[in-house]
Structure formats: structure tokens, C-alpha cells
Amino acid sequence: MSFENQELLHAEISQQLSGWAARNDVADDRIVQNLLQDLEAEENLNVWATMDPFEYLPQPSPTVGTRFFNWAKMSANFRNVLVFLPVAITWEAVSKATEAFAKFVEANNATTVNFLEFWQNGYDVLPAFWTISHIASLDFMIILGVIALSLISTFFNSKGSTSNKLEIARIEEDRLGIALALKMYLYAMREIDKSNVKEGIASSVSALLAATTSLSKSARQLNSVVSELQAGVPVINEFGSRMGKESEKLVSQVGDLTHALSGINSSITGELKDAVESATFGLELANQELNTSTHSIRANSKAAETEIKSLQSLIKKASRGK
Numbered sequence: 576m577s578f579e580n581q582e583l584l585h586a587e588i589s590q591q592l593s594g595w596a597a598r599n600d601v602a603d604d605r606i607v608q609n610l611l612q613d614l615e616a617e618e619n620l621n622v623w624a625t626m627d628p629f630e631y632l633p634q635p636s637p638t639v640g641t642r643f644f645n646w647a648k649m650s651a652n653f654r655n656v657l658v659f660l661p662v663a664i665t666w667e668a669v670s671k672a673t674e675a676f677a678k679f680v681e682a683n684n685a686t687t688v689n690f691l692e693f694w695q696n697g698y699d700v701l702p703a704f705w706t707i708s709h710i711a712s713l714d715f716m717i718i719l720g721v722i723a724l725s726l727i728s729t730f731f732n733s734k735g736s737t738s739n740k741l742e743i744a745r746i747e748e749d750r751l752g753i754a755l756a757l758k759m760y761l762y763a764m765r766e767i768d769k770s771n772v773k774e775g776i777a778s779s780v781s782a783l784l785a786a787t788t789s790l791s792k793s794a795r796q797l798n799s800v801v802s803e804l805q806a807g808v809p810v811i812n813e814f815g816s817r818m819g820k821e822s823e824k825l826v827s828q829v830g831d832l833t834h835a836l837s838g839i840n841s842s843i844t845g846e847l848k849d850a851v852e853s854a855t856f857g858l859e860l861a862n863q864e865l866n867t868s869t870h871s872i873r874a875n876s877k878a879a880e881t882e883i884k885s886l887q888s889l890i891k892k893a894s895r896g897k
Contacts, residue, residue: 585614585760592757593611596611600635600638604633607632620764624764628753634746634750637738639739639742640734640737641739643734644731650724651724651728653724654721657724661717661718667705672701672706676693676700678700694707695707
């Protein structure tokens with residue numbers, strides 16, 4: 576890796592860690608701050624490389640689900656207080672009604688009125704707010720409020736649990752991602768020791784074994800191809816032999832014709848003699864070319880067979896050396 580690529584990767588890992596800390600509200604965590612400082616100064620990275628980021632990175636807390644839980648708690652607290660309010664109001668109403676009834680009886684000895692009738696009517700002595708019908712309606716409305724707050728508290732709890740599960744999954748995925756990035760980056764920053772050397776040797780041996788296996792497979796495939804080529808060598812040799820025999824026949828026939836022309840060459844004159852001499856010379860040249868071609872076909876056929884056998888021998892040695 577080039578120096579420019581190392582600098583780019585260093586800047587990227589610092590930016591990723593800083594962004595993760597800001598997103599999850601853990602920028603004030605001491606470990607995160609120290610790691611960011613060391614990354615910026617490029618110091619103590621070998622020490623950080625000996626530790627597991629999956630363990631030392633802080634675990635962020637969910638925020639959306641927590642808000643729902645807080646609202647549920649507030650609703651439950653308000654409901655718990657409100658549930659006693661009807662009892663308090665009712666007893667206060669009884670107190671007011673009793674006090675007013677005593678005054679009414681004292682002022683109207685001749686009037687026969689029971690307490691419930693007085694509490695309901697008031698007779699201009701008891702204020703309308705403390706009459707039994709108004710207090711009963713007020714208690715009813717408060718109880719409805721208690722029921723509503725119970726439902727709201729249950730809803731917020733359920734919503735908070737669902738939101739927490741989703742948010743915790745996202746937070747953990749994000750945390751594992753930055754931890755893996757740190758692990759991969761800091762792995763190269765470890766100090767060289769015996770364990771590191773052993774790991775490096777083991778990795779090299781594994782890579783060498785994989786390369787040897789791949790080479791052996793390629794050798795077997797090449798051996799198969801060469802075997803197919805070798806199967807064609809007899810055909811090539813047979814064709815060369817036939818060509819050689821035919822060439823020999825043709826050479827023999829050309830020789831006979833040349834001898835015949837030589838015989839009549841002495842008995843002719845003029846232009847006919849020149850033509851015969853040209854034909855004789857041409858036949859001699861053709862005879863030489865046929866001889867050369869015949870030897871070339873045979874030599875090339877033998878050379879091809881030799882090369883194929885040599886290549887096959889090398890492949891077998893490579894396969895045995897795996």
C-alpha cells in the first residue's frame with residue numbers, strides 16, 4: 576500500500592469513528608476521546624492494536640424508545656396521583672355538606688329535611704359545587720381521566736419497547752461496523768513478536784498450499800491436453816511416412832524422366848534442344864525440392880513427438896512434487 580493510500584485510510588478511519596461517536600452521543604466517552612487523539616497524533620496505535628474494539632467501544636443507549644418510556648412513566652405517575660383525587664373531593668364534599676346541613680337545621684328547626692335531600696338541593700346554604708350530583712359527575716370525569724392515562728401509559732410502554740428493539744439493532748450494527756473497521760486498520764499496527772511471526776508464516780504456508788493445489792490442478796488439465804496431442808502423433812507419423820513414400824515414388828519417376836530426356840538430348844538440335852534442356856533442369860530442381868520436403872516432413876514429425884513426450888515428463892514431475 577502506498578503512503579498516499581495509508582494517509583487516506585487513516586483519515587477515513589478517524590472520520591468514521593468521529594461520525595459514529597457523534598451519531599450515538601458517545602463523543603464524551605473517555606475511551607473514544609483517547610482513541611481519536613491517538614489516531615490524530617498517530618501515537619500508541621500498537622497498543623490499541625492489542626485490544627479488541629468490540630469490547631472497549633462504549634455501548635450507546637437508545638434514545639427514541641427512552642423518550643416513550645419517560646412519557647409512559649410520567650403518565651403512570653400522574654394517573655397514580657389522580658386516582659386518589661375523587662376520594663379526596665368526595666370526603667371534602669361530605670365535610671362541606673355536613674357543616675352546611677348543621678347550619679340549615681339550626682336555622683330551620685321546624686323543617687323536616689334529611690341529609691341526602693339537603694346535600695342534593697343545597698337550599699341556598701350549600702354551594703352548588705359541593706352538591707352530591709356535581710361531586711358525582713366530577714368524580715366520574717376524573718375516573719375517565721385515570722382510565723385514559725392508564726391506556727396512554729400502556730401505549731407508550733409498548734411503543735417504547737418496539738422502538739428500543741429496532742434502535743438497539745441499528746445501534747449494534749453501527750457499532751460492529753466501526754469496531755470491524757478499527758480492527759482491520761489497527762491489525763497492521765501490531766508490534767512484531769513471535770506470535771505475529773508464527774501467524775505470518777502460517778498465512779504464507781496456507782497461501783503456498785493453495786497455490787500448489789491450483790498448480791497441480793492446472794498440470795492435470797495440461798496433461799490431459801498433451802495426452803490428446805500424443806494420441807495424434809501416430810497419425811502425424813503415418814501421414815509423414817505416406818508422404819515420404821509418395822515423394823520417393825515421385826522422385827524416382829522424375830529421375831526416370833530426366834534420364835530419358837538426357838538420352839534424347841544428344842539427338843536433337845536448335846530450339847527443341849533448348850526446351851528439352853530447360854525441362855531437364857526444371858525436373859532436377861523439382862527432384863531436389865521433393866527430397867528436401869520429404870526429409871523435412873519426417874524431421875518435423877519426429878520433433879513434434881519428442882517435444883510432446885518432454886512436456887509430458889515435465890508435467891508428471893510437477894505433479895509428483897506437490
